[in-house]
Amino acid sequence: MIRNLLPTIIVIALIPLFFWTSCISEEKKLARQKADSLTQVQTMRLDSIRRAQDSTESKHENINIENPLKFQFGKSGNTATIKYIGEMEFTISAKYGDLLIEVSFDNPTYEEFDSAGFKVAEYLFFSDSIIGNHRVFDRDIFGNIIEYREYNRLGELNESVISKYMYPKHHILKEQTKYNRYKLISKSIYTEGSSHNLLEKKYDENSQIVEQTLYQYDDEWKILSNKTYTDDGLFLRHDDYKYDEFGDEIYHYHEFSTDNGKDYHKFLRKYDSNRNLIWYSSINLGNTIIGHPDRKVDREYYHRYNERKLVSETVLIDSRESQPVKLFYEYKYDDRNNWIEKLEYKKTIPVKVTKRQIIYY
DSSP, rough: OOHHHHHHHHHHHHHHHHHHHHHHHHHHHHHHHHHHHHHHHHHHHHHHHHHHHHHHTOOTTTTOTTTEEEEETTTTOOEEEEEEEEEEEEEEEEEEETTTEEEEEOOEEEEEEEEEEEEEEEEEEEESSSSEEEEEEEEEETOOOEEEEETTTSOOEEEEEEEEEEEETTEEEEEEEEEEEEEEEEEEEEEEEESSSEEEEEEEETTHHHHHHEEEEEETEEEEEEEEEEEEEEEEEEEEEEEOOSSSSEEEEEEEEETTEEEEOOOOOOTTTTOEEEEEEEEEEEETTTTTEEEEEEEEEEEEEEEEEEEEEEEEEEEEEEEEEEEEEEEEEETTSEHHHEEEETTTEEEEEEEEEEEEO
16 A cells, blocks of 8 residues: 555655745746856947947036046956946845846946046946946046046036146146035135145135144155144144055044044054955044944955956954854956956855956957
8 A cells, every 4th residue: 555655655745845846946947047147248338438429528527437447356356448347236145156146236337538537427226227327537647636527317416626736747746626506616726845744734615714624644645644723723643554565555544623522543454465454443542332342343354366366255354243244255257368257255155246348358
């Protein structure tokens, strides 16, 4: 009798397995459909960018979408002729081999670069194809922003900043004027003193001084400190900086005025022999954690890098958390060795994927 019932028992036992396999197959099918539609979505975004450029063409003629551009992907990528970089982050609900089940994403962005690798425009999307605000950066041959403009989704100017430089090679300002859509907002004038000192006087729309900042630089015009006060002499903020022998920042002290007095922060950095950042510490010296008056807010980040000098592991130590947080990263590359997908793991669980679309010419 048991032998006669055996086929029925096997079928009943396999029903949940068939159901689970069917669910996975359906999820995989949806994921593939999403991947297949990505190119179409990117094309829609580029069409939106072109319309935005057309609507503001007379306002920023330096942006020509037909010109080939180049970009250096940090310290790890190869210089390659491109026009745009599109980037979008997804959270992950499941992973089956190389197939990711993506559930939500942040607003995608597109960035445009010039031949020296400086960003000349960026576009923010509300959805897959609806462009929001976009920003334009006009630069000189040293990469200094000489004019910044922000437009709304209708192509109307929201804000602009015009900058003139005393020493362009060292990025030292001489004058900076800010406008909104209707009028001047503020104007800053910089005057050089002795021993690489600069005094900035900031004026409001009525040409009244509202604050003054004294900057101290080293012989190579790297910032060492700044102190800002109101026109009445009230303290606003103060910064100190230190660098290693390669000119990388290793120390930053920041102090600023609050309604309750002053707040203090300290930032420390260490680098490896390839000048990759391997340790970063952020310490709030002025505020205590609620419920822990004997502890300060303190965060430390430790980084490891892969053979292409991209971060492969991050350990976050937060004084508000009982355990360190470990994150691991895997990358996929295109044929020019620039990464186009970054998968983030928390322990062994994939939690986020960042995708890039790089358009080459």
